[in-house]
Amino acid sequence: DQYIASGSVGFGDLSKDRYNAFLSLSYQQQNSLDGNTRDFAKTSYLPWIGVFGFSSNTFPGNITTGGIGVPGPCVSPNFRDPPILGPGCLYDPSSQDGVQIIPDDKLWNFMASGKFQINRDWQAYATALYSRDETTFQIQPTPISSLFAAGTYAPNGQILLQPSSPYYPHDLASAHGVDGQPLDVRYRCVECGMRNTTDKNENGQITFGVKGAWKDWDWDANGFYSESRATERVNNGFVFYSQILPLLNSGTVNLFGPNTGAIEQALQATRYVGTTFE
Numbered sequence: 001d002q003y004i005a006s007g008s009v010g011f012g013d014l015s016k017d018r019y020n021a022f023l024s025l026s027y028q029q030q031n032s033l034d035g036n037t038r039d040f041a042k043t044s045y046l047p048w049i050g051v052f053g054f055s056s057n058t059f060p061g062n063i064t065t066g067g068i069g070v071p072g073p074c075v076s077p078n079f080r081d082p083p084i085l086g087p088g089c090l091y092d093p094s095s096q097d098g099v100q101i102i103p104d105d106k107l108w109n110f111m112a113s114g115k116f117q118i119n120r121d122w123q124a125y126a127t128a129l130y131s132r133d134e135t136t137f138q139i140q141p142t143p144i145s146s147l148f149a150a151g152t153y154a155p156n157g158q159i160l161l162q163p164s165s166p167y168y169p170h171d172l173a174s175a176h177g178v179d180g181q182p183l184d185v186r187y188r189c190v191e192c193g194m195r196n197t198t199d200k201n202e203n204g205q206i207t208f209g210v211k212g213a214w215k216d217w218d219w220d221a222n223g224f225y226s227e228s229r230a231t232e233r234v235n236n237g238f239v240f241y242s243q244i245l246p247l248l249n250s251g252t253v254n255l256f257g258p259n260t261g262a263i264e265q266a267l268q269a270t271r272y273v274g275t276t277f278e
Helices: 170-175 241-248 261-268
Strands: 002-011 019-030 078-081 086-091 100-102 104-117 122-141 159-161 183-188 194-214 217-236 274-277
Touching: 100 122, 241 261
Parallel strands: none
Antiparallel strands: 002 019, 019 104, 078 086, 104 122, 122 194, 159 183, 194 217, 217 274
8 A cells, every 4th residue: 555645835926025935745655565465475485486485494493403393283384395395394484474575665755945036136045855764674583593693692593402491392302313412493583573674764955045146247156965864773573692592592492382471571682672773
């Protein structure tokens, strides 16, 4: 959905009132669109055209040690296709609710100009322009595993579930011959929320001056000022590796199902919310 509204107004007669002015304002809004509401974008798994855009970072977590896989049923947005992919349960990023292919966008534009007739030969004038574009975009929850670098904090984001954890699946590990070993888990932090950012771009400029005629000369003296500012803000979903990796490796987090309120709060406390650049 898109909405556009605009209006303009002018007043003053330069020859009668010695001044005139013109103002114009417009607003345009484009609502976001989730990919899974459109047939061409509702899945990243299109084998008939060779598209396999799935991820092994799932929730519930995907245990790679011993080839255990995802414990329990493989429910959306995870999926299985045994004839092609085998028995594994993988994550389909495009089918996730809230994953946008078109962001939410709001655009304001403003223009004003005016003239003042000082005398028959001299005229003062000014023009001002301003625009502001604000775009909010949302994608899948953060994947965390040995597949992804963890910046300067660690070589990678590996999660190892120790046998001492109450969430260690001993029966599954025993069935795969790895009981008692630390289990490597590929995880998607659904409880951290969707990754959501807002980019804002503002541009403004003003021109002002005086022009006229003197003897055989036409002259124009003016000044100009312009400023542009870009800002990006993280609203949700991005985490500090230095805080979340120790928590996920502590064994106190259920990587395969719901957590207690206290653990949910601890996971959400590792998020960064704020400006990333300006």
